Structures are given as structure tokens and as C-alpha cells.
Amino acid sequence: MPTQPEIRRFRGAEIAPWLDHVACLRIAVFRDWPYLYDGDRDDPYEREYLAAYVASPDSVLVLALDGGRVVGAATGLPLAHDPDAFSAPLRKAGLPVAQVFYFGESVLLPGYRGLGVGHTFFDEREAHVRELDRFRWTAFCSVDRDPGDPRRPPDYRSNDSFWHRRGYTRLPGMTAHLPWNEIGKGEVQHPLTFWLHDWRAGR
Numbered sequence: 383m384p385t386q387p388e389i390r391r392f393r394g395a396e397i398a399p400w401l402d403h404v405a406c407l408r409i410a411v412f413r414d415w416p417y418l419y420d421g422d423r424d425d426p427y428e429r430e431y432l433a434a435y436v437a438s439p440d441s442v443l444v445l446a447l448d449g450g451r452v453v454g455a456a457t458g459l460p461l462a463h464d465p466d467a468f469s470a471p472l473r474k475a476g477l478p479v480a481q482v483f484y485f486g487e488s489v490l491l492p493g494y495r496g497l498g499v500g501h502t503f504f505d506e507r508e509a510h511v512r513e514l515d516r517f518r519w520t521a522f523c524s525v526d527r528d529p530g531d532p533r534r535p536p537d538y539r540s541n542d543s544f545w546h547r548r549g550y551t552r553l554p555g556m557t558a559h560l561p562w563n564e565i566g567k568g569e570v571q572h573p574l575t576f577w578l579h580d581w582r583a584g585r
Contacts, residue, residue: 384493387446387453391506394439401432403452404443411489413565415535416527420563427562435486438463442510446490446499454490456503458483458510461521468523471556471576477519483511485522500541504548511581518582522550523558523574550577 392400405428409421421428435441438459446454461469461482469479488503511517524541527534542552556576564570 384497385448386497387448387494387499389499389502389506390445390447391510392443392445393510394441395436397441397443398436400443400445400452400455401436403445404455404457405429405432407452407455407489407491408487411491412487415533415538416525417562418533418565420565422563425563434464435459440514442507444503444506446494446503448494453494454499454503456488456507457486458507458520459486460484460517467560468558471558472521475553475556481516481518483514483517483520485520500544501548519578519580520550521576521578523576524552526557526573526575545577549579551579552577 402423405421405423408428409419409423412419412421435443435457441459441463442457444456445452461472461479461484464484468484469482472479472482485504485507488500490499490503508520511520524545545552553576556578558574558576559571560574561569561571564572
């Protein structure tokens with residue numbers, strides 16, 4: 383059995399020393415299905431994406447550490463501090479972006495899965511949002527893939543049921559489109575559908 387990792391939470395500028403660790407973890411985990419991300423730590427895309435978390439004073443980074451080694455990470459920041467590609471679909475739907483806190487990645491090395499870290503990542507980020515006490519919604523996106531894609535692993539299980547149990551609802555048609563380098567294809571535009579949790583409605 384793997385060691386239960388230590389969980390630590392950081393905010394705003396405190397995130398800066400961990401950016402390279404998070405970049406390496408994103409590149410390793412997102413290489414797998416369904417993202418198939420062909421990432422490079424020195425790619426401007428990677429650096430610009432992560433820099434937004436340091437620039438936002440209300441951002442959050444939750445790390446899973448095993449003996450000082452980063453084995454998992456989850457991020458979040460006010461949607462108004464994120465690039466327009468994320469906020470545009472919600473603006474179009476008439477949601478007040480200033481009241482939405484956006485959860486970015488939640489990535490964990492395979493050997494540490496099944497220990498409840500995924501729930502802890504949500505618990506810590508949601509606790510951060512409650513402490514800020516000015517957001518009505520939390521949201522995140524998941525990439526849309528053709529279930530018949532031959533690259534889909536036969537044993538792959540989506541996180542949909544996990545997210546539903548956490549109180550999140552998928553919003554078909556509320557979709558962001560983001561480019562990233564896909565393995566074997568180069569830069570491709572990818573559709574990502576929003577999931578939303580309304581905190582006024584309770585859990």
C-alpha cells in the first residue's frame with residue numbers, strides 16, 4: 383500500500399515555489415486518457431496557465447506530498463481571474479462570473495489513487511471558497527471525448543458519479559474550447575463542458 387500523503391493548502395503568492403512541481407505533475411497525469419496532453423514544462427502555454435494562480439490573491443493550491451515529493455495537486459481561483467475562454471460560456475448563459483470560483487486541475491499519480499485524496503482535494507478547495515465567503519457557485523470543466531474513440535482504455539471509468547455525489551451538475555451546451563498539444567496530433571481545439579455547484583441550494 384502507498385503511504386497516505388500529507389495534504390497542504392497554499393494561497394496566492396504562496397503558490398509560486400510549487401509551480402514547477404505542479405507543471406511536471408500536470409504533464410505526467412494529463413498525458414493519459416482523456417486529455418492526451420503532450421506537454422512541455424517550458425511551453426509558454428504551461429507557464430502562462432500556472433502564472434494566473436500566483437497573480438490571483440484568492441487562488442488556492444492543495445498539494446499531496448509524500449516525503450516532500452509532490453504526488454498530487456488541485457487548484458482553483460475566482461473565475462474572473464481566469465482567461466476569458468473559461469468565463470465566456472458562463473457570461474453567455476447570464477451567470478455573474480464574479481460569484482463563480484473555478485476549480486482547475488485535480489491530478490494525482492496512479493500509485494496514490496484509492497486513498498480518498500480526490501475527496502480531500504474537493505474538501506480543501508471548497509473550505510477555501512467558504513472562507514472567502516463571497517461566491518455562490520463553484521465550477522469546473524471536463525473534456526468531452528467520443529466514447530467510441532479507439533484510444534479510450536477498455537478499463538477507463540469516468541469521474542461523473544464522483545462529481546455528482548459531490549453536488550455538481552453537468553451543464554450540456556455550456557462549453558469552453560481550449561487548444562493544447564495532443565499526442566500524435568499537435569495543437570487541437572478541445573471542447574470542455576462545465577459542471578456547477580450552487581452553494582445556496584445546499585449539498
